[in-house]
Amino acid sequence: MATAIVTGGSSGIGAALAARLRDEGHEVDVLDLETGFDVSDPEHWDRVGAVGVACLNAGVLGGPPDPADLELEGYRRAVAVNVDGVVLGVRRLAAVMHPGGRIVCTASLAALTAMPDDPVYAATKHAVVGFVRSAAPALARRGITIDAVCPGIVDTPMVTAPVRARLADAGFPLLTAAEVADAVHVLLTTEGTGRALVVQPGREPIAFRFGNVPGPRAADGEHLAPPPSLAP
Numbered sequence: 099m100a101t102a103i104v105t106g107g108s109s110g111i112g113a114a115l116a117a118r119l120r121d122e123g124h125e126v127d128v129l130d131l132e133t134g135f136d137v138s139d140p141e142h143w144d145r146v147g148a149v150g151v152a153c154l155n156a157g158v159l160g161g162p163p164d165p166a167d168l169e170l171e172g173y174r175r176a177v178a179v180n181v182d183g184v185v186l187g188v189r190r191l192a193a194v195m196h197p198g199g200r201i202v203c204t205a206s207l208a209a210l211t212a213m214p215d216d217p218v219y220a221a222t223k224h225a226v227v228g229f230v231r232s233a234a235p236a237l238a239r240r241g242i243t244i245d246a247v248c249p250g251i252v253d254t255p256m257v258t259a260p261v262r263a264r265l266a267d268a269g270f271p272l273l274t275a276a277e278v279a280d281a282v283h284v285l286l287t288t289e290g291t292g293r294a295l296v297v298q299p300g301r302e303p304i305a306f307r308f309g310n311v312p313g314p315r316a317a318d319g320e321h322l323a324p325p326p327s328l329a330p
């Protein structure tokens with residue numbers, strides 16, 4: 099019986115995650131279109147059982163830089179794979195995982211910064227990090243952790259030839275998929291939940307620190323804290 103699942107595990111980062119988990123003794127199920135699993139299909143998630151580790155990693159690019167050129171089909175697909183694929187996965191795992199279960203979602207640096215080359219991709223990855231951080235408390239009550247890994251540009255088939263050429267011309271370094279798997283290993287073996295771990299070439303993985311947003315002020319100038327259940 100599988101002890102770990104990796105979505106999008108047939109290629110790139112997912113293949114490296116699956117290899118790393120196997121090296122650590124896990125029986126890994128690769129859930130990929132290539133293996134007949136569509137992360138955007140809720141019925142496919144009904145087949146997933148109580149694994150100890152889940153890497154929700156499948157993802158696709160979103161579309162052109164100019165929203166006027168956006169085709170509906172590509173937009174819907176990016177939201178379905180990148181957002182539904184994570185939300186539906188977590189919904190299922192929250193119901194079946196045992197306490198001690200660990201979930202890591204592959205977001206991107208585009209979850210934390212603007213990405214003018216692909217605004218829809220950035221929107222979906224911001225959604226992943228927002229979901230991970232917001233779902234963490236409810237999952238913690240079930241003894242399950244959930245984190246996001248946020249890599250910069252990784253040398254996988256997702257990086258198109260023109261982008262690859264631009265990066266090479268600029269001497270810009272790419273991460274390897276194995277380096278991302280190493281960072282995920284850090285998330286899986288350290289305490290914490292709701293983290294967004296940034297991975298960049300030449301740096302140790304580092305948990306992103308989110309700044310505080312301005313809260314309301316009372317008439318007397320005092321800061322008003324939200325009631326606990328609404329607190330970030």
Ligand SMILES: NC(=O)c1ccc[n+]([C@@H]2O[C@H](COP(=O)([O-])OP(=O)(O)OC[C@H]3O[C@@H](n4cnc5c(N)ncnc54)[C@H](O)[C@@H]3O)[C@@H](O)[C@H]2O)c1
Pocket residue numbers: 105106107108109110111112129130131132135136137138155156157158179204205206207248249250251252253254255256257
């Ligand atoms: N490559 C990068 O520069 C980079 C950087 C940051 C984050 N990411 C993210 O890492 C993840 C993996 O990307 P990659 O670079 O390895 O890409 P990739 O294209 O090499 O692999 C993606 C895998 O996802 C699978 N997939 C696509 N749609 C699916 C679906 N509906 N159901 C199941 N599987 C599906 C594909 O078949 C493929 O095997 C993605 O979420 C991506 O957004 C990539």
